Amino acid sequence: MAVAEDKVIGNNLDELYDRFVKKAETLTTQVYRAKSGNEVLEYIQKEVNELGAKKVVGHESELLAEIGLKGKIEGVDVKTKNIVEEVETADIGISELDIAVAKSSTLIQNAESYEKRVVSMLPKTHIAIVKTNNLVPDLPDAFEVLREKYGTAVPPYLAFITGPSKTADIERTLTIGVHGPGRLVVIFVD
Amino acid sequence: MSMLAKKELTDNIKKALNNENLRSALGSFADGFVQDRNAAYEDEDFEALRKKVREARDYAVEHLDELADKFQEEAEKRGAIVYRAKDAQDANQYIQKLCEEKGVETVVKSKSMATEEIFLNKHLEKHDIDITETDLGEWILQLQESHPSHMVMPAIHLKKEEVADLFSEEVGYEVSPEVEGQVELARQELRKKFLSAGMGITGGNLAIAETGTIALVTNEGNARLTTTLPPIHVAVVGYEKLIAKFEDAIAALKALPRSATAQHITSYVTMVTGQVPTIVEGEEGKKELHIILLDNGRREMLSDPTFKQAARCLRCASCLNVCPIYKQVGGHVYGHVYAGGIGSILTAFFHGYETSDDVQEMCIGCRRCAEFCPGNINIPDLILELRRRLTEKRGLPFIFNVGIKGILGNSRLMHTGLKLASKFQGPITDGDMIRHLPLAFSEITECKSLPKIADKPFRDQIKNINQKVDSPTETVAFYAGCAIDFAYPEVGTSLVKVLNKENIKVEFPQTQACCGVPAKYLGDMETMRKLAKQNIKALEGSYDHIITACPTCAEAVIEGFAEALAGEPEWQRRAKKVASKVKDFSQYLANKGYEVGDGTKKRKVTYHDSCHLTRSLRLQEKPREVLKSSNNIDFVEMRDSDICCGFGGSYSFKHPNVAKEVLKDKLDNVEATGADTLAMDCPGCLMQLKGGADKHGVNIDVKHTAEILAENL
Ligand code: SF4
Ligand code: SF4
Numbered sequence: 097m098a099v100a101e102d103k104v105i106g107n108n109l110d111e112l113y114d115r116f117v118k119k120a121e122t123l124t125t126q127v128y129r130a131k132s133g134n135e136v137l138e139y140i141q142k143e144v145n146e147l148g149a150k151k152v153v154g155h156e157s158e159l160l161a162e163i164g165l166k167g168k169i170e171g172v173d174v175k176t177k178n179i180v181e182e183v184e185t186a187d188i189g190i191s192e193l194d195i196a197v198a199k200s201s202t203l204i205q206n207a208e209s210y211e212k213r214v215v216s217m218l219p220k221t222h223i224a225i226v227k228t229n230n231l232v233p234d235l236p237d238a239f240e241v242l243r244e245k246y247g248t249a250v251p252p253y254l255a256f257i258t259g260p261s262k263t264a265d266i267e268r269t270l271t272i273g274v275h276g277p278g279r280l281v282v283i284f285v286d
Numbered sequence: 287m288s289m290l291a292k293k294e295l296t297d298n299i300k301k302a303l304n305n306e307n308l309r310s311a312l313g314s315f316a317d318g319f320v321q322d323r324n325a326a327y328e329d330e331d332f333e334a335l336r337k338k339v340r341e342a343r344d345y346a347v348e349h350l351d352e353l354a355d356k357f358q359e360e361a362e363k364r365g366a367i368v369y370r371a372k373d374a375q376d377a378n379q380y381i382q383k384l385c386e387e388k389g390v391e392t393v394v395k396s397k398s399m400a401t402e403e404i405f406l407n408k409h410l411e412k413h414d415i416d417i418t419e420t421d422l423g424e425w426i427l428q429l430q431e432s433h434p435s436h437m438v439m440p441a442i443h444l445k446k447e448e449v450a451d452l453f454s455e456e457v458g459y460e461v462s463p464e465v466e467g468q469v470e471l472a473r474q475e476l477r478k479k480f481l482s483a484g485m486g487i488t489g490g491n492l493a494i495a496e497t498g499t500i501a502l503v504t505n506e507g508n509a510r511l512t513t514t515l516p517p518i519h520v521a522v523v524g525y526e527k528l529i530a531k532f533e534d535a536i537a538a539l540k541a542l543p544r545s546a547t548a549q550h551i552t553s554y555v556t557m558v559t560g561q562v563p564t565i566v567e568g569e570e571g572k573k574e575l576h577i578i579l580l581d582n583g584r585r586e587m588l589s590d591p592t593f594k595q596a597a598r599c600l601r602c603a604s605c606l607n608v609c610p611i612y613k614q615v616g617g618h619v620y621g622h623v624y625a626g627g628i629g630s631i632l633t634a635f636f637h638g639y640e641t642s643d644d645v646q647e648m649c650i651g652c653r654r655c656a657e658f659c660p661g662n663i664n665i666p667d668l669i670l671e672l673r674r675r676l677t678e679k680r681g682l683p684f685i686f687n688v689g690i691k692g693i694l695g696n697s698r699l700m701h702t703g704l705k706l707a708s709k710f711q712g713p714i715t716d717g718d719m720i721r722h723l724p725l726a727f728s729e730i731t732e733c734k735s736l737p738k739i740a741d742k743p744f745r746d747q748i749k750n751i752n753q754k755v756d757s758p759t760e761t762v763a764f765y766a767g768c769a770i771d772f773a774y775p776e777v778g779t780s781l782v783k784v785l786n787k788e789n790i791k792v793e794f795p796q797t798q799a800c801c802g803v804p805a806k807y808l809g810d811m812e813t814m815r816k817l818a819k820q821n822i823k824a825l826e827g828s829y830d831h832i833i834t835a836c837p838t839c840a841e842a843v844i845e846g847f848a849e850a851l852a853g854e855p856e857w858q859r860r861a862k863k864v865a866s867k868v869k870d871f872s873q874y875l876a877n878k879g880y881e882v883g884d885g886t887k888k889r890k891v892t893y894h895d896s897c898h899l900t901r902s903l904r905l906q907e908k909p910r911e912v913l914k915s916s917n918n919i920d921f922v923e924m925r926d927s928d929i930c931c932g933f934g935g936s937y938s939f940k941h942p943n944v945a946k947e948v949l950k951d952k953l954d955n956v957e958a959t960g961a962d963t964l965a966m967d968c969p970g971c972l973m974q975l976k977g978g979a980d981k982h983g984v985n986i987d988v989k990h991t992a993e994i995l996a997e998n999l
Pocket of ligand 2: 605608609610611612627628648649650651652653655656665666
């Protein structure tokens, strides 16, 4: 989804990116910024190595297909087909997110596709790829983008993701990774 | 109220107060909450945000049918099936039949207060349908066969050791009391349930009419799995969750997490609109979506001119987190699904007025919750109205009708009566009659020593004061109220002394009477009106100002009289004229730029904010300005200075054990300052704290600001 031009103009992308990072850090979200598809792959490789991941599932959006995950990451089994069968045993899920809200470090995704959804829900690590261009300052701006794009015909499943899955239900001890991923990695791509 | 219910409540309170785990958990939570929550609002204007929440909800309430129809139409257009359930049974049966029809044997559920409210789990289990809570806290409670004690943190009352025991029993091996491991265990156990369940049930935080969308907020991510993995999704949503526009969701999405858990936004927000693709047994298909619009007393609440504002409740629980009573006893004492002040209101409509009778009494009326509520709900006023309606049904207490009502307007008789009562502590101090008097002269002296009734009321003492004010700059009327008149005349005489010194003449209109608040709190508006008129007549003279030294009385004159006389325009006009002249003592002085004289005694003073002075009159800065004007006064703030002292008029009679704990917290905070003087501007607090300090051997001077200023004059 392309964010309407006029939303971006007047908002310095670097500044929005910095704001996103600042907030994300407080939530343990890891953020990278890549200039190119190859750099995206480098960061993915870095995560794979650090986590010692064995299996990665990726949902191929247009962008991800262009970057091409398969065969480009070493030492790991990368699945982009038959995701539904593979996802439950994967260590990392990769998908593209559509909007990034700087103020709260929130990512928004049209998650109509079942595969896209499970990739970001089931594995313990989710790597979210977002176009830097799609950064907006605050939640109302994101709603404006959604309104412009869809009117009242909103997608059947809209997902807002901010940081890792967490709970404080036992003795108010903050613990990450309950039902969803305990690690969220965001790679912005210019 | 049935005796049984009352006994149950008393027993529950006792149990809660003796539960050390609960008390330490709630205590440490309450202490940190306000700070965290305030920090979360640093980048958003709370007042602006809650105005938006309020506008969106109020609009929806005014257009309820229209929005419900629109929501249904849009959701159905997108393939959802919308069912309107009139009550709990209706909703439960719908879900049960759906399970039977589709051959669903196992169900997963994400956290939802509405399904708690209708006792869905019990119903499905009775029909051999296996249902699993997937929110960690809720799951723990399900294993314990218990229920939530808090809307946001359902298992806040449990220790990790207790959780370990429950988990060990569930999985059949020893689980250690270590939180991270417990969370991982829950992830694995519940993941299996998610993958095999035939149906996922959720609540709904918002129902957006123009798009037919349900919005869900969670941190754990269980709502995402519940709405994604099983082939059927059922959402149970109350009518009050309706909002008109997609953008109306923004304010709620910002306010709810900030107020609930001091987050800017929850980890996940999920918006489901109609049917969504899914995989059923390896085949791509459309997921079945059923939305149950739940009434169960809501429509009555939403069409009630007073109670419809309860629709603005986001279920953030911040009103519980800041409530001095909840802090002491926790949620289970309330005995119903929705706890705390807002809980008694929701319970009244969802489960019946009578059900809420005992729990509404738990509110001490300190108004702190209303300051924090992101829905801008006036919770304490709603509780008062609920109380009024309940008494209307029950009728006024006999003893009030025959013994008290008649003498409220006659202060001399009242003084004689109270004097007798305090001497004999006999049947006259029994029950309802006395508990709603401004002076709670109950025989329960367990937590504090009660004040003596003065031999000579202030109204007689003032006659003997020779006010040496030759050419006064101003002449003011002093409206004393019962507490100062009968129990603390020294506050009155101090006030006269201070004002005289400033060349101000004080008059005491002798026909003034009780402000009527005790009658109003009992639901006796007739007596309230009578007293309002009597006082208006007494105060109408050509005074420059009307001075009060009791914030409850001040509030009555400023707002209460006009409100009570709303049906009589001429009287209301007179009430407003009188009201416009009212100044509370410290406010009057501070506005004059008053400075405490050099001769005043050296003191280290800490200040207790009375609920009414702070949150009704909003004058908390005034006494501080006055006291700090002296070099002889070393002013130190105490922690939580604005939390109630536990007095609350009748409260210490009704729930002495709870009031005692609230008082204890207050005294601890006072002692921690090392001050030698505790100042305040409310005779009710004075009674509570003087007696409390006395009883607990806290060595400190407890004084009304007027008394401190009058010293050495
Ligand atoms: S009444 Fe207000 S503070 Fe209490 S839960 Fe509802 S929205 Fe939150
Ligand atoms: S008014 Fe005070 S006691 Fe009553 S519910 Fe609100 S915070 Fe609790």
